[in-house]
Amino acid sequence: MALFVMIIRKMVQNKWLVSSMFFGILMTVALVGTMPIYSEAILSRMLVKDLETYQTDSQTYPGTHWTLMGFYNEAPDKRNRAIDEMDAYMERVAKPGFGIPTLELVKERRTKSVKLVATGRQTIKKNSTATIRSYSDLDNHIKIEDGRLPAKKAVNGVYEVLLTSQALSSFRIVLDQELTLQDDKIKGTVTIKPVGIFSKKNDDDPYFRSTNLSDLNSSFVIDSELFDSAFIRGNEVPVTGSGWFFVLDYTKLNIGNVENFMNTDKAIREKVKTRVAAFQSDFSVPALGTINKYFERSKQLNKLMWSLNVPVLIMLGFYMFMVSNLIVDRQKNEIAILRSRGASRLQIVLSFAAEGIVLCGIAWILGPFIGLGLTKVLGASNGFLEFVQRANMTVRLNKDAFVFGGIAALTAFVMTLVPVLLATRVSIVDHKRQLARSQRMPFWHKAFLDVICLAVSIYGLYTFDKRLKDLKALGLKSDDLTIDPLQFVMPALFVVGGGLLLLRLYPYALKLVYWAGRKWWPPSLYATLIQVGRSSGQYQFLMIFLIMTIAVGVFSAGAARTLNNNTEERIRYSHGADFVLQSRWMNDAPPPPAPGAPQPATPAPKVIHYLEPSFDPFTKLDGVEHAAKVFIKERASFGTGQQTGMATLIGIDSDEFGLTAWLPNHLLDYPYYEYLNLMAADSRAVLISKSLADQRNVKVGDTINVGWDGVDSQPFVVYGIIKYFPTFNPNPPVGSVDASDDASKANAPMLIVGNLSRIQFQLALEPYQVWLKMKPEASTAAFYESIKKKELPLTSFVNTKEDLIKAKNDPFLLALNGVLTLGFIISILISFVGFLLYWILSLKGRTLQNGIMRAIGLSLRQLIGMLALEQLLTSGVAIVIGVLIGNFASELFVPNFQIAFNPSSLVPPFKVVFAAIDFVRLYAVVFIMIALGLGILSFMLSRIRVHQALKLGED
Template sequence: MALFVMIIRKMVQNKWLVFSLLIGIIMSVALVSSMPIYSEAILSRMLKKDLEMSQTASGRYPGAVYSSIYLPNNKPEQHLPMFERVDRVIKEEAAPGFRLPIQALVTDLVSSSMRMKLADNPDTSSRSYFSMNVKAFTDIEDHIKLKDGKLPAAEPVDGIYEVLVTEQALNKFKTVLGAVFAVEDDKVAERMLFKPVGVIEKAKDDDLYFRNANLSDLGSSFILPYETAETLLLHEHRIPAASSGWYLVMDYSKIEYQHIESYLRTHELLSETLLKTVSLYQLKLEALAFDTIEKYLVRAENLNVLMWALNVPVLIMLAFYMFMVANLIAGRQKSEIAVLRSRGAARWQIIASYLVEGVLLCGIAVALGPFLGAMLTKLLGASNGFMEFVQRVSLPIRITETPYLYGLWAALACLVITIIPIILATRVSIVDHKQQMARLVRTPIWHKLFLDVIALALAGYGLYTFKKRLADIQSLGLGATDLNIDPLQFIVPALFIMGAGLLLLRLYPWVLRLIYWIGKKWWPPSLYATLIQVGRSSSQYQFLMIFLIMTIATGVFSASAARTINLNTEDRIRYGNGADIVMNVNWVNDAPPPEMAGPPGAGGGEAAVQAAPDQINYLEPPFEPFLELPGVEYGAKVFTKEKAYFSKDQTMAQVTLMGIDTDQFGMTTWFRDSLLDYPLNDYLNLMASETDAVLISRTVAEQKEVKAGDTIWIGWEGVSQQPFRVFGIIDYFPTFNPLPPEGLIDLNDESRAPMLIVGHLSRIQLQLALEPYQVWLKLKPDATVAEFYQGIEDSELSVQSIVNTRDDLVMAKNDPFLLALNGILTLGFVISLLVSFIGFLLYWVLSLRGRTLQNGILRAIGLSVKHLIAMLAVEQLLTSGVAVLLGIVVGNVASMLYVPNFQIVFNPNSLVPPFLVQIEEGDLQRIYVIVGLMLAVGIGILAYMLSRLRIHQALKLGED
């Protein structure tokens, strides 16, 4: 207990240092524990969105699971045990096993198809018989309403079983309610009578009870009360049973990532139960959400790798911060540790006391970290871009044992980091400690071990490996998943930042000596003293400078990475679409209608088969109504023929032909000018002068040896070729991807890359053929999509399909990877600036307190407070200011080299236009403001402390 009290008192004496260390540990634990919370939350949101999109596209409810078994006709005694086994598993294990709210659980029984006819019909010919089966559903009475008639009785009435039918079945059987049907089939031992007494329809249109929304599966069925059917089919076997099914409907809007494992496990349980009951060909298991949910295991793994990779630079920075603070604590207490060692205290006893202190701090961090991690997750969930936040539906945040486990491991790592300086300090005796204090110039351990060179070498190797991997992927037409992507590719930026910072600090003392030597005859006393102080005590500032370099460089890198990824994602969508709105329009033509499907061998009359004409003739719709739609600023006609051909001399190849009106196209399309040697409009103006001018892609020029000035012949199947002249060669053009298509290709194929030719639409229509083109539209900045769509509806324009770039951009921003990137990089940027500010103030305040005697002597020999403040301000600029400048330079260089690594997360084959590194001026201005504020506050605090300095107290302290 005495030891514990001593530790608490020691912590109180160094409260600011201990508090700073606690902040670093809590931030580290919160950051690490937020990873599983955020990963689960973002995947839960995206899973629901994907299931909603699946329902919209297919019209089927994704929360439904249908299981059924086919009952063997030759073994009716086995039907009931088989049914009961599956029924028990589904109701007692599967339904609760999915861990989702149950909206409906329907059991159905279906009989074999049986022959029947009207009981009072004496005709025995085949025309009088119908094929019918009996069906029954649990609780169907609660989900239907009667269009006519009444509900059937549970027991036979005068030996006749009453049934329900749909209007479709009533029409098929050509009967009315009250008619009696007799079953006359060899599969039925006795003659049975059925009488339709009610016509049903759905009580609610949106009722999830029914598998088929229009009840089309009941068009040939009589519907018995469920208990009656169960007795006849399973217990008494009076009607041959064919199958039984269980329709389980769950509320998928409540699904979260935590439910995925239980969903897949329960799906497997259902599959195994059905297989044990019947053979593979006699079962059916249909889970509409299964494929989507199964894919999320892979997405979750990729997202976790990405989050760790993005957070590694920030974690390294926090580790350095904690090591710096722990080193300051150890430095201030080295004298005390040395005295304890000289008086017989064992090293393990001293380490144990600091270990207890670290355990207390880490315990507090583990208790608070996951809750702060949840708050960080809310912050990340609101990010809509880098340093951009919107009002969005909050993420489903859950704090489970996993965040605490992550936080515990992070706390243990922090404990190890903070105890290392204490272990090193206990190795020093009191004599060694005094000697070290006398030696101001010491070579840091990382320079002795050449850690800077090693880190830069590893970073260089990582960069080389990435570039080689990317070149292989793009040249082979592979996807990102075709090669094993090393997650260390995202860690090498931190190695580069650390290595570059250490290398610059190795060179910095020589730069100071050069500055001192150049102006030693002219420097004023304050600057002269500062240069000597910083030059001779360079190791004293190493920790602060490398810390500031790493934090500022990490902030710059995070900002650049986020801006680059956002910019390139938007550019890729805009380039791939070509314009704000792309529409395919219906053209009137003389093409024959599609051939109607008929039975095999059906005879073909004159109307059944119509020979297609050699060439389809189209009537071009008016273009002006599209330009008059609300919000439209410009419009263009864009014709694209995927399978066109060109020839030159003896060479012929398949190309994509685009036809445009140069003026309209240039005003409508989106294009990044840096992709070509000259702006796109310059190329369009070049070809505008001649109607037969075309632009060709560089793939055409290189693969088919075509150059500017050559004449080529262009056409397509059914259209004779016509001559065109090449006016220019382009690398990129809106919507054109010059990379090989995804998929393994023949390396010996020299024409593996796509080829493009761009010509005048008017000449193509006049000399080749008039075929449908797309309508590209550019919207005004303030135009709304809703008004535009309403305008199409009001104008009654015949539109086949619409590609809306604005919608695509919104969907891209909601992608979990982009959300994670923006959120984590924003967090990394903010933490970098915050930690650098705290570390800077802490270091300088403690450093000034440690130099009280030196400053007192300077004041005693006549140096004024003004000059002393100026000397410390210059010292700050030569250390902190230079470190910040170096951090910005290192961060920019790291961004230029390593930000392109992030394209490996996406599909590199679709990354057109190429990745362009973006360094936003606004982000640098934020850094400049923070740094300026940091230096100003630092100088202000130093000035305040110096103004309160008493010379006699400082000298008395020196005597003590």
């Protein structure tokens, strides 16, 4: 207890340093703790969103699990025992084992398909067969369209059943008609009587496995308890199957229970296969494919998040080492005296270790809770230092937050002990000698850490660029080549290496400035240059600190803005306009055959004639600024000389298209409208893609014949060669090429752009798309309402704005924006604390010097000016270096982030983007930090009393 009191007193004596150290440890634990918390929250949201998308696209409820166990020649006792065991297993083990609420557990039984024979004078479709089925709790999910519910027991030896209207029509029977079941395994006579027609009570009820009850078109449904007593226990009709259908609340799936879902699915399969042969079982789990993709995406997301935090974690390590070094520096004299009086190194280290254990222990307890709050900041981020109102993520503390927080606290503990271990090696004599030699080269310069970090980062950049070129040229996915996660660590190494290298050169720059104006500098500037030049080693921790903060901030801003901007451009480019509509065209094509009907004997005509609908209503829709007709033929044939091939043909009206379509000018050699003006001059003019020109050696001025299946080719003249055009992706399709040198050229897609009027007149009139550009203030709801009022017969509809919103909510962009923003905020907080701490200690250490300067006649304003100049030569220079390195790092390393996506689909090409607003936010935060710090320091200077400072010197 006495030792603990001594440690607390020691901490109180150094309260500012200890508080700063604790703040750094706490922020480190909190930041690391946010990773598992945020991962769970965002991955859970991602999984549910993916399942919701699956439900929308497939019209199938994804939260279901279907198991069917079939029976063939099993003895009735063995069969019944297997059904009872599986019933108990599903209810007691599987149901709670999924880890999410079970909405329904439907037990389905079915008999062998048996022949139906009408009794008396009644008739039935010849050779009709059917199965008898039962479903648990069916009455609560159906409505009777005609007739009534069947009795729950046999009536005069007849089993009453239900059926669908489709089954009634298929069997060609009527209600209350008795039918006899015939089969060589049925003993005696079994008669059924359909008494009611049923349908779903709710169309979207997931209780039913099929959306339209199509699986019951050749079945009758009997009461479940009656089926059990008469057919399973009574063996009146052979039972060939028993199924269990779970309807689960998939919205409750998260990273914590998805493993339970997978394990329970695996356990059910193994359980069933121990009861029947493998071919006698059937399983259907719609969510399984989505969950498997989710695991892959979660790995990529975790890798991305941890990689993005590497620069911040490195900076936090620097901070803790700096503060620990300051604490030890203030106590080096005491440590040296203790060593000279017989204290062992272990005893001294243990005294500091006890202090570290207290700080790290408290930080470990509090850190995850602070991380929980920081996670909410991540969820609200919509860009770098940009926040929006978004639906709150479900976040919770998990054990991984404390595990990772504990690892971070342990690492921080080790970092704080490193300066102590170094200090205990110094005797009192060595300590005094070191004080006399203040200008020592820092360790990182002696070890050439700057050169090492730069070399590793540049090598990493070179290897990454080579791999990325292979990905694009060969049309591969990012998973097709092994990507080293350390590629995302390279920017941090580059920032550290570049900062240290410039700091190595900075003292020489100071000496040059001092030498150049040594005859003209005023006393205040002269004193400041001497102070900074002779004590450059003291400032280097602070300067590398600020360099890392600003460089990481600039890099973060560039990365976030680039990824957001490129994602938006990719979506706009792939769609071409704000809205893309396809209207129904009247034509003479024969109607498609009904499902199950034989194909018509007369083949469909090779050429279909269309009647063009009116285009004018589209131009008058609410909010529309411009509208354009765009004809797209995916597989058009072309020929030029001896060369032929297939290309995508796009027909446009150049004027309307130029006003409507979206294409940034930086993609082409000349402004976009100049190419359209070329086409407008001649109706025969076409633009071709660079891929077509390269593959078929076509030049401007050549004639190219274009047509398609059933349409004769017509001549056109090449007026221009372009690499990009709205909706056109010039990269090889994924998996379309091998590793040969010219494979990418031979498989790159090709494009021809012509005048729509000539295509329609000389080739054929076929349906075209309608592209719309909306007014900036246009309301989407009003636009939809106007479409409804005009009753436009649309067959397809693409809303670019809606897809942009979906992209903004993509887990990868959410994580990237959130992590970069949070990392920068923490960096600024830590830097501000470190900045204040350093200068406060510096001023306190120079109290005598400042008092003497006041005594010899320098005014307070001159002292503050010297302090401001000193900050300009240290903090100001560090900020400038940080901006330069951050910009350079962004240009070099931000393109690395496209590996998180499919590089072959990134059209337009990935381009590093900087926005002025990002730098305004960044510099505003930094300016506030420095101005606040300078204000506090100026206040401290104004409180210095000359007589107190001089008295301190006498003491």
